[in-house]
Each structure stands twice: as structure tokens, then as C-alpha cells.
Amino acid sequence: MRSSPISSRSNPWFARFRRAIDEHDQEVVIEGPKQVADAIAGGWEAIAIAGETMPERLEAGVTRLSMSPSLLKALSGTVRHQGTFGLFRKPARSLDDVFDRVGIIVVLDGVQDPGNVGTIIRLSAAFEAAGVAVTPDSADPYGPKSVRATSGTLFLLPVAVASREAILEACRRRKLPLYAAAGDGSRQVIPPGPAVVAFGSEGRGVSAELRAAATGVGVPISPTVESLNVAAAAAIILHQAYELRR
């Protein structure tokens, strides 16, 4: 820990943290002492840690920074911040990292709300999915709102951004059946065995491109209600698939 805390917004370290929060294209900021420790345990490469609580084990070469309370507050997306922020190299996960694993592969096809993206990643971890592939028109899984909604589970499974074409090609090459969550009241569930399941945008559902190659899976609901929130549908469908595989 340095002797005097960084207190200027023009400090290059502060600017680098801030840029990673806003752009998260090369580097990602993780907030909270437990989340930072989980990211390190999950194999993420730490660049610098700022704040009050330092992780117990920290590799050589990781910069430890002390920051003034007002700068720490300026890094946080929440009203009450948790005092510790980690700057990490953004994990470079390829679609093969996801598809090389066996089980249920979750596809987020144009899911636009970052809270829904993070929540479905958390559900994928909770129900032991193999990994998550996210189309480029979805919210960025490494953005601050998504990271917060994953609640520390982003470090547990591979998450890759990939085009619909690449996802369809990966399904074909590995002969994996593709399912698409549909709001048509179908009772179809994902049968046991390896499979890929796509969840679509809040307004339009799964894209025509993926639907054309997929079998619909659905959750019957009251005829008086139009649809479920995509994260609620994912909770039910991924839970059913988990139960069938246990």
C-alpha cells in the first residue's frame, strides 16, 4: 500500500479504472472484496487493486493502490460502494472455449438489458451450464451492470461473444441440437444430453436466423398474461434441464 492515497481524477490509474468501467473492451473492473477474490481464484489476470481491503494472496506484479474515498465513490455504480475495486485483463474466451465443454450451452441472442444478461449468466452457473455465448447485439456481459447482476458467477464458466453464424456453425459441426425459448405456450422441455438453448431479446424474442434452425421450448402461462421476462423464462427452462440431468 502506498503511503498517500491517490486523490486526483487526473491520476492515470484512476483514469484507467474509469475507462475500463465505461468501455470494458480490453480491461474490466470488478467491485467488492469477495468478487475480486473470486475473479483471482477463477484465473482472471489482475492488473491493479484499489481500495480498502486487499486480497490475501496477490501475485507479484499486481499494483496495489490506495485511493481517496471520493475517488472510490466515483468508481462505484452503486450508492454504497464496497471499498475494493480490481482492474483485470478482460478474459479472451473464444466460442470454442464454450463449445469444447459438454452440457447445456446457453446463447444470449440480442438480450439487451445488461441486468438480464448478468442474471442469465448467474442462472447458467447455478444450473451448471457448460458456458454462455453472447451475440454482439446483446448487452456486453463485461459491462458494470451485467457484472453486478452475475453476483460473482462470471468467473465460474466461459462467456464468449460470437456472431449468430459462428454459433450456428458450432452447433452443426458438433452435431448439437439447438433449442429456442419461445413465448408460444409450448410445454416442450430440453431433453437430456448435450444441447444448446437460445434466449432472445426482450421485445422480439430469438432471432429468425436461430429460430429457423431450432426447436421451440416454452413455459405455459396464464392466457391473460402476454409473456414472461426473459430472465424468468431462463430460470424455469435452465432449472428443468438441470433437474433432467441430475
Place this chain on the structure above:
Amino acid sequence: MRSSPISSRSNPWFARFRRAIDEHDQEVVIEGPKQVADAIAGGWEAIAIAGETMPERLEAGVTRLSMSPSLLKALSGTVRHQGTFGLFRKPARSLDDVFDRVGIIVVLDGVQDPGNVGTIIRLSAAFEAAGVAVTPDSADPYGPKSVRATSGTLFLLPVAVASREAILEACRRRKLPLYAAAGDGSRQVIPPGPAVVAFGSEGRGVSAELRAAATGVGVPISPTVESLNVAAAAAIILHQAYELRR
């Protein structure tokens, strides 16, 4: 429709809409032409409608207002507003309105995020719950974020704010079994028949007071993941209860 639109923030109608959005203690604002029509169809008492699209059927006595685009924007909680806002008398639902109905009664016990409150109301409607009782320390179900998350389902079932004591007393008097969502990995589901199920706060779960009188129900998840989001747990538990009752 009046000839010249209201364009001043000091206009009493604008101020009244704004106050209903911020305080929602006596009056509630509903945004969107479809939602406004649904609220009227659901028996809510309209006071005034402002905006571009007027509902086709509107009772005598309801004031129709034209507002400038900048005032309409100032009423909306979203970036792109939907052009129509309804000011309604807040429905006075008692705990008896909820408990007089037969089926699954959902209790929100200190659920603090308004998005979770609205999402669980939407799930309750989707899975045909009898009604929803909300403790006073939960987010207000009639606040704008909750109303938005209900996605037009708030008009489909009774939602009442009530204390834990009143909820426990209602369960006892009507001899209804009480279940509490627990993150203990239990596989217990809600058996068929009328029942009450409580979902707790994001951090602490169901209160000790309700837990003491309840049977735990749970969703087994991976041991590497700490918990599910409360709305995700509600999706799975309410869906299971719905399937057992169909």
C-alpha cells in the same frame, strides 16, 4: 382534447402527475397506451389521461389533457416514453381482498428492489396466483419502477400492503399452510392445494418472524453458486406450484 397543450411545469395537472409518480401514496401514474387501457379494463379509477393517444372508451368525468412533448418526457422514467400517461386513484386493496381468493398467495417479505417486486407480481399473474401481500418494508408495488416491471399485470390480481403480523394472522384464521423460499438447497416444493408462499429480501431472505411459522421450499443449485436472485427463485417455485395445480 384541449386546443393548446399544457407546457408549463407549474401547471397544477403536471404537478399532480409528477407528485403521483414520486410519492404514489394516493394516486398512481401508469405509462403507455396499452397499460392505461389495461388499467381501465382492470377496474382502476382513472382521474386524468395525458398524452398523444386517448383510450377508446373513457368514462365521463375523466379529464383529457394535452401536454407538450417536453412535459411528457419529464413524466417518463424511460428514455423513449410511450406518449400516454394515466393518473389513477391508487387501488385500496385490503389483505382480505387477497386472502378471500383461493389458490397460491404470494408474500413479498422485505423485497427491496422495485424491479424484483414488479417482476414477482408479473410471475404471480403468469402462474395464476390468487394475489400478492407486500410487507411495508418492501419496495412499493405502486412505484414507477415496480409498475414498469409488472408489464401490465398489476391490474390482473389484488396486491395489498400488510404487516407480517396481519399476514400470519390471516394464515392462521384461514388455516392456510405457509411456505418460505429458502436458499438451503432443499428440494421441497409447495404441495397442491391452497397455500401461502413468502419470498424474502435480497440479502437476508425471509424474515425470522415468518420463517418461524413456515416450511422451507427451495431450489437445488450448484454448490459453487451462493444463491439465486429472488425473482429467479420465485419464477421456478411459482412455476412448479402452477404445474402441480393444472
